[in-house]
Amino acid sequence: MNYWWVVPAAGIGQRMQADRPKQYLELAGRTLLATTLLRCHQLLPQARLVLALHPDDRWWPACRAELEQAAPELDLMTTQGGAERADSVLAALDYLQPHAAAEDWVLVHDAARPCLDAADLKRLLQQASPIGGLLACPLADTLKQATAQQTVARTLDRRHLWQALTPQMFPYQALRCALQRALAAGATLTDEASALEWSGLEPQLVIGRRDNIKITHPEDLALAEFLLAQQKDRSCE
Numbered sequence: 001m002n003y004w005w006v007v008p009a010a011g012i013g014q015r016m017q018a019d020r021p022k023q024y025l026e027l028a029g030r031t032l033l034a035t036t037l038l039r040c041h042q043l044l045p046q047a048r049l050v051l052a053l054h055p056d057d058r059w060w061p062a063c064r065a066e067l068e069q070a071a072p073e074l075d076l077m078t079t080q081g082g083a084e085r086a087d088s089v090l091a092a093l094d095y096l097q098p099h100a101a102a103e104d105w106v107l108v109h110d111a112a113r114p115c116l117d118a119a120d121l122k123r124l125l126q127q128a129s130p131i132g133g134l135l136a137c138p139l140a141d142t143l144k145q146a147t148a149q150q151t152v153a154r155t156l157d158r159r160h161l162w163q164a165l166t167p168q169m170f171p172y173q174a175l176r177c178a179l180q181r182a183l184a185a186g187a188t189l190t191d192e193a194s195a196l197e198w199s200g201l202e203p204q205l206v207i208g209r210r211d212n213i214k215i216t217h218p219e220d221l222a223l224a225e226f227l228l229a230q231q232k233d234r235s236c237e
């Protein structure tokens, strides 16, 4: 079985409000992007990696040098991302076209999720259906629907609601076609599973750890540092 990592890293990190895109902020002595890429490589070293970058990215060369030092064997390709996350993922899949076979598995993982756990990835690889699957966790909090005045309109039934995480894993050709069709039809896609859903398919939900956080807001950085330190301690036990 052939695997690819696709890492969308072309976002600008608007919600982080930093002086650079969040994937280039420092996290426990490394850039966030380098931490995530090294984790992907460490957990599935046979998978080649393609990274979608912003056209005006000026931080990547330094990050690449950091990676070359930490993992000289890392097989990494880069391409230009697009306006939305789904455009960036599709651009990476288009770039892979001469290299990937239709049935190859593609694992799409956010650059902003540095804490992927080995057991979670193993579970995803084992439990994804032939359609594909994604790490996700059942909602843990009570969910409110808001009015325009930010008061509570109602409490939603959360029994069948899950929070989508990454990696999300699909066969190469199926994912590329689903993204192409859904984007051409103007669908709003915030993850890969949405594209398959748009085609009427039902990707498998595979339970994942809640601490596979996406660094989105300033307070998430300290939390991620703490989680990474804990994971390091666990791996030394």
Ligand SMILES: Nc1ccn([C@@H]2O[C@H](COP(=O)(O)OP(=O)(O)OP(=O)(O)O)[C@@H](O)[C@H]2O)c(=O)n1
Pocket (backbone or CB within 6 Å): 007, 008, 009, 010, 011, 012, 013, 014, 015, 016, 022, 023, 052, 081, 082, 083, 084, 085, 086, 088, 089, 110, 111, 112, 214, 215, 216
């Ligand atoms: N046009 C885009 C937008 C997002 N991403 C990537 O998709 C992942 C998840 O997106 P998000 O956390 O929303 O990142 P940003 O878009 O950078 O953040 P914000 O929405 O706050 O601007 C990130 O790794 C981000 O770099 C991308 O490759 N291309």
Ligand SMILES: C[C@](O)(CO)[C@H](O)COP(=O)(O)O
Pocket (backbone or CB within 6 Å): 085, 110, 163, 164, 165, 166, 190, 191, 192, 214
């Ligand atoms: C793909 C994702 O990480 C799943 O939770 C998420 O949808 C991406 O978030 P964004 O902020 O919409 O880019």
